[in-house]
Amino acid sequence: MTYLADVAALTRKDLRVELRARDTLPAMLLFVVSVLVVFHFALPEGTGDDAAYGLLWVAIVFTALLGLARAWVPEQEHGVLDGLVLAPSDRSAIWLGKTLATLAFLLTAQAVALPAFVLFFAPLDATALAGVLLADIGICAVGSLMAAMAAASRSREVLLPLLVLPLAIPLVVGGVGAAISPDGQRYLLLLALYDGVFAVLSWASFEYVVTE
Amino acid sequence: MIRARGLEKRYGRRRVLAGVDIAVPSGGFAVVTGPNGSGKTTLLRVIVGLAAPSRGSLEVDADRAQVGYLAHEPLVYRELTALENLDLFGRLYRVTQRRERAGMLLERFGLWDARNERVSTYSRGMTQRLALCRTLLHDPELVLLDEPHSALDAEGAELLDRELEALAGSRTVVVATHDPQRLGSLASVGIALA
Numbered sequence: 001m002t003y004l005a006d007v008a009a010l011t012r013k014d015l016r017v018e019l020r021a022r023d024t025l026p027a028m029l030l031f032v033v034s035v036l037v038v039f040h041f042a043l044p045e046g047t048g049d050d051a052a053y054g055l056l057w058v059a060i061v062f063t064a065l066l067g068l069a070r071a072w073v074p075e076q077e078h079g080v081l082d083g084l085v086l087a088p089s090d091r092s093a094i095w096l097g098k099t100l101a102t103l104a105f106l107l108t109a110q111a112v113a114l115p116a117f118v119l120f121f122a123p124l125d126a127t128a129l130a131g132v133l134l135a136d137i138g139i140c141a142v143g144s145l146m147a148a149m150a151a152a153s154r155s156r157e158v159l160l161p162l163l164v165l166p167l168a169i170p171l172v173v174g175g176v177g178a179a180i181s182p183d184g185q186r187y188l189l190l191l192a193l194y195d196g197v198f199a200v201l202s203w204a205s206f207e208y209v210v211t212e
Numbered sequence: 213m214i215r216a217r218g219l220e221k222r223y224g225r226r227r228v229l230a231g232v233d234i235a236v237p238s239g240g241f242a243v244v245t246g247p248n249g250s251g252k253t254t255l256l257r258v259i260v261g262l263a264a265p266s267r268g269s270l271e272v273d274a275d276r277a278q279v280g281y282l283a284h285e286p287l288v289y290r291e292l293t294a295l296e297n298l299d300l301f302g303r304l305y306r307v308t309q310r311r312e313r314a315g316m317l318l319e320r321f322g323l324w325d326a327r328n329e330r331v332s333t334y335s336r337g338m339t340q341r342l343a344l345c346r347t348l349l350h351d352p353e354l355v356l357l358d359e360p361h362s363a364l365d366a367e368g369a370e371l372l373d374r375e376l377e378a379l380a381g382s383r384t385v386v387v388a389t390h391d392p393q394r395l396g397s398l399a400s401v402g403i404a405l406a
Contacts, residue, residue, distance in 0.1 A: 002306075005303070006303065006304060009300055009303050009304075010300075013289070013292065013296075013300055016291070016292065016296070017289060017291040017292065020291045020330070021291045074289055074290070074291065077289075077290050078285050078286050078287060078288055078289070078290060078331075078339075079283055079284075079285030079286075079287050080287050080288065080289055082262055082281075082283060082285075082287055083283075083287030083288070083301065083346065084304070085262065086260065086261070086262070086276060086279065086281055087276065087301065087304035087305055088275070088276040088277035088304070088305060088306065089304045089305075089306075211261075211262075211264075212262070212263050212264040
């Protein structure tokens with residue numbers, strides 16, 4: 001219970017900081033809507049829905065990257081991460097709190113982006129939406145860990161995509177597969193498996209990322 | 213109690229600490245001095261566990277819950293208020309009655325009236341006072357302070373001196389400073405880094 005209370009407090013803190021600073025969410029919203037508008041005009045007339053689903057995933061992955069790039073900025077200011085690491089609470093709670101907050105931002109951006117996608121491009125069925133949700137969990141789980149690693153580097157803006165994009169490939173495959181394949185459930189299983197494995201790995205390894 | 217033998221810390225090929233020996237007994241008050249770049253901050257980071265020594269042995273008789281560390285940076289969120297910061301850290305440090313304890317410290321360091329203002333609106337001195345509140349929030353057994361007087365005005369510095377006097381003897385204290393005369397009467401151990 002104490003662990004969950006710590007996670008809840010850390011997530012609340014991130015939401016509160018964002019509510020006041022408004023650094024991340026407006027940028028994510030603006031980006032994802034702009035990308036969809038550009039794609040709308042870039043796709044030639046008569047292009048099939050499959051191409052549109054692919055572009056949706058490009059938009060989702062890069063919007064998530066935008067959020068992840070800013071995820072640890074409040075902790076970098078004033079060296080707060082050191083303060084969190086020194087606290088006797090379980091350090092993985094820091095990662096889980098950050099993952100949940102980033103997921104909340106991504107879901108909020110998608111609450112605008114997905115209706116816009118349906119309006120401009122193609123319909124999304126329940127399987128495709130489940131694919132989006134599962135991929136969101138995976139990219140936020142892995143991405144929060146990678147963003148913490150990148151945050152310690154001076155070239156974090158370059159490093160973060162290099163770390164996250166290769167790991168996001170299975171999520172893109174699963175997400176697009178869930179949207180276009182007649183056997184979408186199989187891709188949902190792949191995404192759920194990915195989430196489970198990588199969430200546990202990220203949870204277990206976070207302590208080693210933030211300590212020397 | 214802190215005991216270190218031949219403590220060395222390297223960042224790549226650069227040696228920041230070279231063969232440092234320390235013995236600070238429980239309840240001791242150690243003052244770490246040395247010119248800029250001599251490794252005072254690194255020594256404190258190694259003791260507190262934020263940096264791993266490259267060589268040598270280190271024994272610190274306190275776990276994370278019993279250590280209070282004032283760093284160069286204040287380690288508080290800019291977009292939270294003083295109360296929100298202390299509430300968060302109080303929870304993470306398992307401080308019982310954390311709101312009362314936070315209120316008491318804010319009052320003691322002259323921040324009570326600014327308790328609901330965001331740290332981003334604070335002056336450097338006010339932020340340093342808040343950092344001191346955060347450091348002492350969980351009533352730590354081992355207190356490590358890196359240049360604690362920096363950015364404090366005369367009133368703030370006097371408040372800190374009184375706090376240090378109260379800590380001396382009852383807590384193990386390590387202070388890195390450029391102004392050892394200020395702590396002269398309290399110091400029981402001197403650590404000079406070259």
